[in-house]
Amino acid sequence: MRKIIIAAILASTAAGAAQAQTLGTLDNRLNKLEREVRAVQRKVFPGGNDRFFEPEIQTPAPGAVDDNGGFGVGAATPTAVFTERLNALESQVQNLTGQVEEMNFKMRQMQERLASFESDTKFRLQTLEGNGGEGALDFEGGGGSPSAGGPEGQYAAAYSLYEEKDFSGAQSAFTAFMEANPEHEKASAAGYWIGRSLLQQDQPVQAVQAFLSNYQERRDGVRAPDSLLWVGRSLMQIEPPRREQACQAYDRLETEYEGKMSNEVVSGLVEARMEADCS
Structure with missing residues (x-):
């Protein structure tokens, strides 16, 4: 009889140890999954707060399970604890999935809107010209031969004309620079100053047209x-102002050059959006 009792005790102890080991494994797996969901939250919604998603997964209060994997009197059962954690995790995953889908939908809308920007702007400009606009780009009027000092000297001379408020001469000089040095590092700047x-x-x-071409080609x-900023600002100077197209240009700028804009462009974009009353 004594041997039977001892065997029963040993069997019960082994079962308890196996259960504790199983619970420990499940607990580790749940912890890992919860950490991964939090990592996804931080990656998809950096700096996120309650505006974007609910507070992170709430796990049962510590102390429900003792150090040996056992449960004290009145404590929840292992099944109840893990079920609660799984339910919280599933709810969080569902919410996160819905938010990601909503964000993707808005991104697709933005991409569709931006995709039509260039062709729509080109069409509207052609319509303007056909209704008494000022015509196509006119880069005639000389431009002169390259200045002494090579491309750098030629560019400097063109910019000097702009500073001296000889805007027609500056336009011609910058055009000549671009024709002679299409691959030069200052070609982008020259195209910009032509527009200005x-x-x-x-x-x-x-x-x-000049700003848009400079953006498209470089x-x-x-x-x-x-x-791109001045595409929008130029559209606002047409009578009547083309507010919708200007806002499209600003959207494109913000999307394509996020994190790459100079402080001057960033501040100019804020001011330009307010001027055009962009939503």
Whole structure:
């Protein structure tokens, strides 16, 4: 009889140890899964707060399970504790999935809106020109031969004309620079100053074309973000102002050059959005 009792005790102890080991394994797996969901939250919604998703997964209060995997009197059963944690985790995953789907939907809407920007702007500019606009880009009027000092000297001479408020001369000089040095690192800046020179001559339609072409042809250029900003600002100088197209340009700028804009462009974008009353 004594041997039977001892065997029963040993069997019960082994079962308890096996149960504790199983519970420990499940607990580790749940902890790992919860950490992964939190990591996804932080990655998808950096700096996230209650505006984007609910507070992180709430796990049962510590102390429900003792150090040996056992449960004290009145404590929840292992099944109840793990069920609660799984339910919380499933709810959080469902919420996160819904938020990601909503974000993806909004991104698709933005992409569709931006995709139509260039062709829509080009069409509207052609319509403007057909209704008495100022015509196509006019880069005639000389431009002169390359200045002494090579490309750098030629660019400096063109910029001096702009500073001296000889905007027609600056337009021609920058155009000549670009024709002679299409791959030069300052070609993007020259294209930008052509647009600014046109605006100074009260030619916003041509300025839009110049800025848009400079952005399209040199998207990695140093003045590509500036050019896109001034596409919108030039559209606002056409009568009547083209607010919707200007806001499309600002959306494109913010999406394509996020984190790459100079402080000047960032502050200019804020001001331009307010001027155009962009939503």
